[in-house]
Amino acid sequence: MLVGTVVIYVDRNVLGVLAPILQKELSFTTAQYCYVVSAFQLVYSFSQPVAGYLTDLIGPRVGYAVAAVIWGAAAAMHGLATGWVSMAGFRGLLGLSEAVAIPTGTKVSTIWFPSQERSIATGWFNSGSSIGSMITPPVVVWLYSAYGWRPAFWITGALGVALGIVWFWLYRDPEAQPRLSQEEREYIYSGREPPLGAKPSIKAVLSKTKFLGIIIARFLTEPAWQTFAFWIPLYMVTVRGMDLKQFALFAWLPFLFSDIGCLFGGYLAPFLHKRFGLQIVNARLTVITIGALCMVGPALISFVVSPIVAILCFSLGGFAHQMLSSMMYALMGDVFEKPEVATATGVAGMFGYLGGALFTLMVGALATTIGYEPLFALLFVFDLVAAATLWAFIGVRQGQVVEPLAA
Numbered sequence: 001m002l003v004g005t006v007v008i009y010v011d012r013n014v015l016g017v018l019a020p021i022l023q024k025e026l027s028f029t030t031a032q033y034c035y036v037v038s039a040f041q042l043v044y045s046f047s048q049p050v051a052g053y054l055t056d057l058i059g060p061r062v063g064y065a066v067a068a069v070i071w072g073a074a075a076a077m078h079g080l081a082t083g084w085v086s087m088a089g090f091r092g093l094l095g096l097s098e099a100v101a102i103p104t105g106t107k108v109s110t111i112w113f114p115s116q117e118r119s120i121a122t123g124w125f126n127s128g129s130s131i132g133s134m135i136t137p138p139v140v141v142w143l144y145s146a147y148g149w150r151p152a153f154w155i156t157g158a159l160g161v162a163l164g165i166v167w168f169w170l171y172r173d174p175e176a177q178p179r180l181s182q183e184e185r186e187y188i189y190s191g192r193e194p195p196l197g198a199k200p201s202i203k204a205v206l207s208k209t210k211f212l213g214i215i216i217a218r219f220l221t222e223p224a225w226q227t228f229a230f231w232i233p234l235y236m237v238t239v240r241g242m243d244l245k246q247f248a249l250f251a252w253l254p255f256l257f258s259d260i261g262c263l264f265g266g267y268l269a270p271f272l273h274k275r276f277g278l279q280i281v282n283a284r285l286t287v288i289t290i291g292a293l294c295m296v297g298p299a300l301i302s303f304v305v306s307p308i309v310a311i312l313c314f315s316l317g318g319f320a321h322q323m324l325s326s327m328m329y330a331l332m333g334d335v336f337e338k339p340e341v342a343t344a345t346g347v348a349g350m351f352g353y354l355g356g357a358l359f360t361l362m363v364g365a366l367a368t369t370i371g372y373e374p375l376f377a378l379l380f381v382f383d384l385v386a387a388a389t390l391w392a393f394i395g396v397r398q399g400q401v402v403e404p405l406a407a
Contacts, residue, residue, distance in 0.1 A: 047099035073160070
């Protein structure tokens with residue numbers, strides 16, 4: 001899953017890195033660029049519930065393999081674009097196929113790891129988003145310099161096709177993995193119930209009261225990652241005066257710190273659980289709250305002059321967002337039954353990417369009038385509200401009996 005998430009975010013972020021070039025080559029305006037980005041976000045958002053349901057229904061092996069081949073082809077097709085409309089069409093196809101990624105990752109983490117290790121597992125697989133985003137700028141700038149922007153899409157898209165083939169060849173669930181010893185299998189099942197045979201139900205997921213807190217939090221927090229992926233390059237080149245090669249020298253920093261945030265949050269939650277006796281859900285919510293407070297970084301960008309310091313502010317924001325993001329994925333396995341984990345993750349992801357799409361449209365409409373900086377500051381406010389919402393809906397109070405998403 002880690003390698004797969006790396007490939008996903010390489011394919012997804014090529015557009016953001018090349019945005020300053022594409023604006024000139026394909027005559028994009030800032031508003032038209034936001035439409036291209038929103039095409040992915042909107043299709044991705046509405047596809048996630050379906051992708052999550054299918055993942056619960058047919059299992060991760062076949063669904064993820066087929067989706068990877070399709071998203072790799074869609075990413076390569078970006079190199080055939082002749083304008084923003086065709087680019088938006090290819091972007092929508094990419095969103096349709098990549099929607100399987102997070103529901104599958106959450107599902108695999110749930111069925112392959114006992115509950116006490118789930119946050120570590122989700123931290124590692126979610127760190128792939130940071131690793132992919134970190135390596136994309138230097139790799140893509142090099143490909144662009146050597147071959148042009150179209151081959152940059154073709155070459156990175158081929159990674160997705162290769163991933164689909166390898167995944168289908170290697171992946172098996174624990175019950176069907178012949179290389180797994182009985183001792184390892186018993187350890188995987190420790191601390192959790194054996195796999196259930198019930199079919200997933202979107203209606204059952206939506207009927208749970210606590211799920212409202214999750215979807216509100218995803219709606220509010222997802223805009224941060226979409227901003228980092230698609231707007232930082234354009235902002236640093238057009239507002240901060242960097243050229244693309246200068247930007248590539250430092251663009252990996254926010255995503256390196258994002259990677260650290262994934263892993264730090266993953267290990268911090270079980271530490272708080274063991275060291276301070278916090279209930280595991282409350283330990284994860286504490287990590288989410290710390291992440292929300294650290295999102296002050298992007299809010300400070302308007303007060304700094306140096307482009308390098310601005311990137312460091314984004315780096316703090318990346319650390320914060322991925323710390324809280326990996327914890328929200330871990331919460332899905334804590335509060336949902338296994339047959340519904342991918343379905344619930346997909347539905348929550350739909351609301352998250354709707355939030356991201358609306359914020360993208362807001363940036364496209366307001367960036368040229370009020371500037372980017374006030375919009376970046378809003379991300380801090382969003383995350384604070386999201387953390388408070390999760391505590392209100394999911395936090396376990398003293399003496400409360402913990403049950404999966406009791407209505």
